[in-house]
Amino acid sequence: MRQYLRLLILGLIFLPAALPAKKASTSINVIPYPQSVVTGKGYFKGAGANFNCDPEIDNESVRLIREFAERIKFVTGRTNSFASPVGLVKVAEEGAMKGFVFIKDSSKGPEEYSIDITKKTCTVKASSKNGFLYALQTLRQLTDPAIFSDKIDPSQKFLFPVVSIKDKPRFAYRGMHLDCSRHFFPVEEVKKYLDIMALYKLNRLHWHLTDDQGWRVEIKAYPKLTQIGAFRNGTMIGKDFSSNDGKRYGGYYTQDQIREVVAYAESLGITIIPEIDLPGHMLGVLSAYPELGCTGGPYEVWTKWGVSEEVLCPGKEDMFIFLENMFNELLELFPSEYIHIGGDECPKTEWEKCPACQARIKALGIKGDGKHSAEQFLQSYVTARVQKFLNSKGRKIIGWDEVLEGELAPGATVMSWRGVDGGIKASAMGFDVIMTPNTYCYFDYYQSDKTEQEPLAIGGHLPIEQVYGYEPFDGLDASQQKHILGVQANLWTEYITTNEYLEYMLLPRMCALSEVQWCKSEDKNFDRFTSSMRNESFKIFDALGYNYRKY
Ligand code: ACM
Ligand code: ZN
Numbered sequence: 254m255r256q257y258l259r260l261l262i263l264g265l266i267f268l269p270a271a272l273p274a275k276k277a278s279t280s281i282n283v284i285p286y287p288q289s290v291v292t293g294k295g296y297f298k299g300a301g302a303n304f305n306c307d308p309e310i311d312n313e314s315v316r317l318i319r320e321f322a323e324r325i326k327f328v329t330g331r332t333n334s335f336a337s338p339v340g341l342v343k344v345a346e347e348g349a350m351k352g353f354v355f356i357k358d359s360s361k362g363p364e365e366y367s368i369d370i371t372k373k374t375c376t377v378k379a380s381s382k383n384g385f386l387y388a389l390q391t392l393r394q395l396t397d398p399a400i401f402s403d404k405i406d407p408s409q410k411f412l413f414p415v416v417s418i419k420d421k422p423r424f425a426y427r428g429m430h431l432d433c434s435r436h437f438f439p440v441e442e443v444k445k446y447l448d449i450m451a452l453y454k455l456n457r458l459h460w461h462l463t464d465d466q467g468w469r470v471e472i473k474a475y476p477k478l479t480q481i482g483a484f485r486n487g488t489m490i491g492k493d494f495s496s497n498d499g500k501r502y503g504g505y506y507t508q509d510q511i512r513e514v515v516a517y518a519e520s521l522g523i524t525i526i527p528e529i530d531l532p533g534h535m536l537g538v539l540s541a542y543p544e545l546g547c548t549g550g551p552y553e554v555w556t557k558w559g560v561s562e563e564v565l566c567p568g569k570e571d572m573f574i575f576l577e578n579m580f581n582e583l584l585e586l587f588p589s590e591y592i593h594i595g596g597d598e599c600p601k602t603e604w605e606k607c608p609a610c611q612a613r614i615k616a617l618g619i620k621g622d623g624k625h626s627a628e629q630f631l632q633s634y635v636t637a638r639v640q641k642f643l644n645s646k647g648r649k650i651i652g653w654d655e656v657l658e659g660e661l662a663p664g665a666t667v668m669s670w671r672g673v674d675g676g677i678k679a680s681a682m683g684f685d686v687i688m689t690p691n692t693y694c695y696f697d698y699y700q701s702d703k704t705e706q707e708p709l710a711i712g713g714h715l716p717i718e719q720v721y722g723y724e725p726f727d728g729l730d731a732s733q734q735k736h737i738l739g740v741q742a743n744l745w746t747e748y749i750t751t752n753e754y755l756e757y758m759l760l761p762r763m764c765a766l767s768e769v770q771w772c773k774s775e776d777k778n779f780d781r782f783t784s785s786m787r788n789e790s791f792k793i794f795d796a797l798g799y800n801y802r803k804y
Contacts, residue, residue: 280785281394281395281414281416281418281785282394282395282784282785282788282789283391283394283395283785283789284394284453284764284767284768284782284785284786284789284790285453285454285764285767285768285770285771285772286768286771286772286776286777286778286781286782286785287419287420288419288420288421288773289417289418289420290416290417290418291417291418292414292415292416293370293371293414293415293416293417294415295372295414295415296372296412296413296414296415297371297373297374297375297412297414297415298410298411298412298413299325299353299375299410299411299412299413300325300329300331300409300410300411301329301333302325302333302351302352302353302375303333303334303350303351303352303353304318304333304334304335304352304353304355305350305352305353305354305355306318306335306355307355307356309357310355310357311381311382313382313520314355314381314382314386316520317382317385317386317389318353318385318389319335321389321392321393322335322353324400324401325400325411327405328399328400328402328405328406328409328411329405329406329407329409330405330406330407331407350374351373351374352374353374353375354375354376354377355377355378355385356376356377357378357379357380358378358379358380359380360380361378361379361380361384361421362380362421363383363384364383364387364421364422364425364456365379365380365384365420365421366378366379366384366385366387366388366391366418366420366421367388367417367419367420368388368391368392368416368417368418369417370395370413370414370415370416372415375392375413377389377392382522383456383522386451386521386522387420387454387522388420390451390452390453390454391418391420392413393452393793394452394785394790394793395413395414395416396411396412396413397409397410397411397412398789398792398793398795398796399411399796401793401796401797402796422454422771423770423771423772424725424737424738424739424770424771425738425739426456426457426687426738426739426740426741427454427455427456427457427739427740427741427767427770427771428455428456428458428459428526428687428689428739428741428742428770429450429455429457429458429459429741429742429759429766430458430459430460430461430741430742430743430744431443431446431458431459431460431461431744431746432461432743432745433460433461433462433469433506433746434462434464434465434466434467434469434537434746435464435466435467435558435745435746435749436746436747436749436750437467437469437502437503437504437505438746438752439504440506440510440513440514442752442755443460443514444514445752445799446458446755446759447514447517447518447521448521449759449760449797449799450521450763451521451522451523452793453763453764453766453767454767454770454771455763455766455767455770456523456524457524457525457526457739457741458518458523458524458525458526459526459528459593459741459743460525460526460527460528461528461530461745462506462527462528463528463529463530463535463537463538464530464536464537465534465535465536465537465554465561466485466488466536466537466554466555466556466558467482467483467484467485467502467503467504467537468482468483468505468538468541469483469504469505469537470505470506470508470511470527470583470586471505471506471508471511472582472583473508473582474578474579474581474582475541475542475575475578475579477541477542478537478538478541478542478579479505481540481541481554482537482538482541483503483504483505483537484501484502484503484504485501485503485553485554485555486501486553486554487499487500487501487502487556488500488502488557489556489557489558491709492709494558494559497556503554508582508586511586511587512586515586515587515588524589524590525587525589526587526589526591526592526593526651527583527586527587527589527592527593528593528594528595529579529580529583529592529593529594529595530593530594530595530596530597531565531576531594531595531596531635531639532564532565532567532596532599532635533560533561533564533565533595533596533597533598533599533600534560534561534564534595534597534599535565536552536553536554536555536561536563537554538565538575539552539563539565540552540553540554542575544569544571545565545566545572545575546563546564546565546566546603547563547564547566547603547604547607547609547610548563548603558747560598560600561600562602563603564599564600564603564604565635566603566604566609566610567604567610567613567631567632567634567635568607568608568609568610568611568613569609573638576639576642577642580592580639580642580643580646581646584643584648589648590647590648590649591648591649591650591651591666592643592648592650592651593651593652593668594636594639594640594643594650594651594652595652595653596632596636596652596655596656597653597654597655597670598653598655599632599655601626601629601631601632604628604631605628610628610631613634614627614628614630614631617631617634619631619634625658625659629658629659630659630660632655632656632658632659633658633659633660633661636650636652636656636661636662636665637660637661637662640662640664644664649664649665649666650664650665650666651665651666651667651668651687652665652666652667652668653667653668653670654668654669654670654671654674654675654676654678654679657675657679657682661684663683665684666684666685666686666738667679667684667685667686667687668686668687668741669686669687669688669689669690670689670690670695671690672690672691673688673690673692673727673728676688676690676729676737677728677729677733679736680729680733680734680736680737681733683736684736685736685737685738686738687737687738687740687741688737688739688740688741689740689741689743690723691713691743693719693720693722693723693769694720694740694741694742694743694766695713695715695742695743695745696715696742696743696744696758696759696762696763697710697711697713697743697744697745697746697747697748697749697758698711698712698713698714698715699712699713699714699715700717700758700802701714701716702714702716708748708754708757709748710748710758711747711748715762717761717762717765717804718765718779720742720762720765720766720769721765721768721769721777721779721782722779723740723769724769724774725737725739725740726774739770740766740769740770742762742766744758744759752800753800754800756800756801757800757802759801760790760794760799760800760801760802761786761790761791761794761801761802761804762802764782764786764790768782783804786804787804791803
């Protein structure tokens with residue numbers, strides 16, 4: 254008993270030290286962290302609060318606001334009034350209102366917003382859809398993660414801290430890539446991917462739809478692309494390049510499904526940029542239309558990973574006709590200003606031997622220049638021809654940094670993936686650049702150096718601190734910095750076989766990426782970030798059913 258008493262007294266003495274200090278929080282658990290945050294004392298209660306909406310706000314934004322209001326209403330089982338946007342609120346009456354107040358503020362940029370929370374009101378201002386969208390994403394992270402839950406809890410108050418936020422992004426292009434060729438992910442998983450991107454204010458999905466291991470988009474003029482090119486006769490097992498699991502594997506998106514995904518992304522402020530990787534990484538096409546290759550085949554949809562030497566034949570005019578017809582259908586599906594045409598890892602061994610390719614080189618008067626071979630310039634010819642065609646349709650091209658080998662026509666955007674060098678070089682030459690260096694942005698790399706404790710990955714080591722620490726302007730002078738449109742991480746899926754595995758490689762590294770894309774470098778703080786990730790993001794992932802790597 255005396256022993257027990259002593260423990261109790263000791264406990265009382267040390268209890269204050271053991272409890273977290275109860276001081277006003279000076280930061281909020283929002284990722285990516287807003288540009289300006291002034292915290293106050295107390296809370297605004299969201300449960301049961303009225304929603305007031307400026308009649309000037311566009312219908313799409315009203316729809317997003319309504320969705321947010323409906324979540325609070327659903328979880329709390331209460332009725333929020335949702336004011337009709339028609340003739341209800343004039344900006345001049347702002348001060349008189351209580352509850353949530355949404356106001357159109359035309360002085361703000363397209364992705365900019367402000368939130369002012371007092372104990373009585375939560376006032377949101379933006380000029381257009383993406384501003385309201387991002388304000389709502391911030392609000393979702395400011396309150397209880399139960400806002401994402403499907404459980405009804407009438408005791409839930411949905412408290413929002415008193416705070417004043419002014420926010421806008423550092424970069425206009427905030428991308429995430431998804432490879433659906435090496436492994437195919439169903440529409441529902443692609444939408445789930447888009448949902449979590451939108452929550453962290455990403456606005457571009459680079460959708461890698463074609464590769465040696467499968468063509469994934471229905472093109473009605475070329476039905477064999479999906480009848481033959483979308484399926485492979487098995488897949489190598491683990492890292493054994495001589496193996497085959499013997500299971501036929503494949504799938505593709507119908508045009509209706511593509512339209513559905515594009516519209517869904519658009520509703521979340523995300524533009525989908527499709528990638529047709531050419532002239533290499535093309536066994537999906539060649540297996541279906543072997544006449545488009547140098548040798549005429551036969552070809553097979555690849556069952557293993559790596560870089561195939563079998564590529565499109567630029568000596569054949571029919572190959573360009575195929576590309577133009579195919580792009581004509583693809584452009585109908587994807588309204589994006591940018592179309593990614595790949596250009597990476599295209600071996601030239603077949604072109605060196607191919608009479609048609611050599612005849613094309615001769616006819617064009619192409620010569621190597623000592624730095625680049627004639628065949629590398631032949632690839633530049635392919636890039637330029639496709640670029641000219643897409644430009645004639647009002648689109649712009651993006652290419653992997655190999656497109657710099659040889660010559661590149663003005664107006665192309667370069668995606669720097671082999672480290673940062675391609676981005677440094679391209680921006681010095683006056684090209685726009687999207688930075689996706691494998692040294693910071695390859696999410697198919699291991700998240701830990703204890704690889705035996707991780708699911709099989711392609712290799713590499715990219716822990717979350719490394720992603721977070723990326724500074725896209727390093728090594729660039731002011732004139733080059735102007736050409737950096739933004740940053741993207743890439744998720745190649747050779748070893749990523751399931752939805753759960755995909756989410757595990759994505760999260761939470763994508764949260765770190767979002768601060769690289771959104772925050773000024775001086776506003777980043779890894780300790781604050783990890784604390785928000787644990788206190789908020791992980792709870793959100795749990796509520797929404799995402800798999801993620803725990804820290
Ligand atoms: C790439 O990772 N091959 C662009
Ligand atoms: Zn050829």
